[in-house]
Amino acid sequence: MAWKTRAWTLIDRPDGLPKREHFALHDFDDPPLCEAEVRVRNLWLTVGPAMRVRMSAQTRGYLPPFALGRPMEGWAIGEVVASKTQALAEGDLVMHQHGLRDYSQGPAAGFEKLPKPGPPPHHYLNALGSTGYTAYVGLLHIGEPRPGETMFVSGAAGAVGSTAVQIGKALGLTVVGSAGGETKRRLLLDLGADAAIDYRSPGPLTEKLAAAAPQGIDIYIDNVGGEHLDAALAAARPHARFAMSGMISSYNRDQARDVMHHLNRIVTQRIRLQGYLPFADHVEGLGPFREQMWSWIEAGRVRPLQTIWDGLEHVPTVIEELFAGGFTGKPLIRI
Amino acid sequence: MAWKTRAWTLIDRPDGLPKREHFALHDFDDPPLCEAEVRVRNLWLTVGPAMRVRMSAQTRGYLPPFALGRPMEGWAIGEVVASKTQALAEGDLVMHQHGLRDYSQGPAAGFEKLPKPGPPPHHYLNALGSTGYTAYVGLLHIGEPRPGETMFVSGAAGAVGSTAVQIGKALGLTVVGSAGGETKRRLLLDLGADAAIDYRSPGPLTEKLAAAAPQGIDIYIDNVGGEHLDAALAAARPHARFAMSGMISSYNRDQARDVMHHLNRIVTQRIRLQGYLPFADHVEGLGPFREQMWSWIEAGRVRPLQTIWDGLEHVPTVIEELFAGGFTGKPLIRI
The missing domain is CATH 3.40.50.720 (NAD(P)-binding Rossmann-like Domain)
Known part of the structure; x- marks a missing residue:
């Protein structure tokens, strides 16, 4: 069985600020799941300034450039809809970096299970992420x-x-x-x-x-x-x-x-x-950090600042406004 | 009793590279020693690039500008010729920062006694300093x-x-x-x-x-x-x-x-x-460093690189060549 996925692709490399004409939304056929893989329906997406580095043909960063015409990657939160691993079950909430699309799939190791019940999941793309x-x-x-x-x-x-x-x-x-x-x-x-x-x-x-x-x-x-x-x-x-x-x-x-x-x-x-x-360098401290940060949020000491868009179609707008300083806090796309 | 001292002074602030016309050798009358002061006949002087910062009217460094017409300061090694403190006696070898002159004097706390016998004293202005x-x-x-x-x-x-x-x-x-x-x-x-x-x-x-x-x-x-x-x-x-x-x-x-x-x-x-x-920040480690460095020098692992001039009159030449890259290693002036 193959699934349809809609994903944002880079169709042209920006020379300067990225604009919406550099991106296109394409339909892709995803292959059947292999052993130890999961498929996830995404609920929240986000973009960040470091993505800009990957839009160039030669990155000066630590991740490779985005391939033209292929889905871009980004942080996302979703719900498992199919699983071929014991580690994750249908309905589990997960965070991953295979976003900027409505569905994502791949080896379960790339999907972090989030507590359910727990903090509202979009916090994991912002203050808890x-x-x-x-x-x-x-x-x-x-x-x-x-x-x-x-x-x-x-x-x-x-x-x-x-x-x-x-x-x-x-x-x-x-x-x-x-x-x-x-x-x-x-x-x-x-x-x-x-x-x-x-x-x-x-x-x-x-x-x-x-x-x-x-x-x-x-x-x-x-x-x-x-x-x-x-x-x-x-x-x-x-x-x-x-x-x-x-x-x-x-x-x-x-x-x-x-x-x-x-x-x-x-x-x-x-x-x-x-x-x-x-x-890359401090991943071992993530657990204690989340506990501390969630206690600050619950106590009202940290109020996560965010701007929310509804709908996958807004991704290029958000990228454009990110570099124009068009909003405050973390951009979140709810789909 | 007053003593005569010949000292290099800054007579004009360089705009760019320092040249010999920015400096003049003047005679000064030093006052009699106060309690706890010493007078030293200098044997070795040196200059360093950080001195350039102090030649400007406004320093961006951590030491004040040199006053025009007053003796400049620099690292030196000399021999105590008069002392009004128990801590230092005539004939002692000392290192201090009151150099660029043939005699220096001041509170004994500003003069570090060097071992005698010990390493050749000029090493203290270079590899051991x-x-x-x-x-x-x-x-x-x-x-x-x-x-x-x-x-x-x-x-x-x-x-x-x-x-x-x-x-x-x-x-x-x-x-x-x-x-x-x-x-x-x-x-x-x-x-x-x-x-x-x-x-x-x-x-x-x-x-x-x-x-x-x-x-x-x-x-x-x-x-x-x-x-x-x-x-x-x-x-x-x-x-x-x-x-x-x-x-x-x-x-x-x-x-x-x-x-x-x-x-x-x-x-x-x-x-x-x-x-x-x-x-300024690591002075507590100076003792162990000197032991380690002297053992490297004795073993031939470190050969201190230096260029030697004979005579107080060479100071402006050495400053000029320092910034022109005119010599290698540490500049030492023997007087």
Whole structure:
């Protein structure tokens, strides 16, 4: 028996920002399940900035490029509808990376069983998933926060950033966030940030950060890079720690080019910059993280920020708006 | 009783490379010694690239600017000629930072007594001093070398770099060095480097490093920054460690400006960059370091590289040539 699946494919590689014309929704015939495989009806999909790297012919990342005309991959949550393994049964809730399609199937090892009953499943694509874990590892494992310290978060109205801001406040840090536009700037204050910067407002970012954090910064949670990284170097106090999980500023350029004025402060301030991919290097800490994060959510200390679309057809819109800064928090597609 | 001292002063702040016309040798009258002070006749002086930072009106470093017309400071070794403390006696050998003059005096706490008899004293301004310790801390404490790894050293014909190359080989690492010019490139091979790059030869440094270290690099000992740092990022293997003790590429510019193409690899390769100033942060390890380093020197595993001038009058020449790459190893001025 073969099944029909509708899946989003990359039909043209973007040169710069990805637009909806780079994507097409195609029907595919899936083969019958092999031993130890499962088939899943997807309920929630998401997209993230790191996908942009895989849209180029040559990735500078750690995952291969998307093949043209083939289904793209992304994080998803679904319900098992057919199983040839004892490990998973029909009706089980699972999380996997074979998303951007209405049905996914493959070896059961690629599908993580989620608790049922348990937290609302979409949290696993946001605060309880790689998004929340990226903020958590950056702040706790790399940032090594100490009482009274100041943390700066770039992309603070985004998925990782908004979570980092709230964890920082839950830990009692002074938190400064940066986002694009006055509406997002006010959102950061609503999330609890002590100071918030609209990086699109006139003037150098270095001066805006110096005004927002006159005492300097001890921790920087960076998923932007570029001018934000340079401003954070300028504001760093001695022995500052920079947790670097992304460089969205460089994803849409085949030739990254950052003009930096403050790299020498790495030496004079004895700054530590640590790149990290939480699911590549820190996967052993995932269990305790989820317990801690769920207790923060239940206590209202962390309110996961998300924007929801209904319908598989919205995937290209969400990708386009992701890089245009068109929404706040984690984008979730419910199907 | 007052003493006469001849001391080098900064008479004009360089805009770019420091030249001999920025300096003048002046006679000063030193006051009589106070309680707990000593007076020292200097035997050996040295200069280092970080001094350039203090020649600017506004330092981006951790030490204040040199005052115009006042004696400059620098590392020196001398012999106590007068003492008003029990801790030091006439004839004692001491190391201090009040150099670039024929006599120095001040509170005894600023003068470290050296063993006598012991290693030849000038070693304390090179392999047994801050130079050797910068290489040692960068490689051992920050680099955390593991068997079979590859280390890249910039400025490898310089004082810190040539020491790092030799420690790396003593530890069994594969070592790649970079220096300016074919003569220095061959010197690196003589020091034991497995591959050596002349960064002044035609072509992009990124390609030269890729050819010299096709397997990539695990450790980078950087006191140059700029294009070398960018090339090291491009060559970094996963979890590479970068020990950053200087950015000579930026010292001669009031407005540092580095165009970087590979910063995103901090994330994708999960690189750690750590700025450090060994005498500010690691001073507790100095004793064990000196024992280890002296045993390497005695065994011929580390041959301290130095260039010696005779006479106080050579100080401006040495500063000028330091930034022109005019000599190899540590510059020592014998007076």
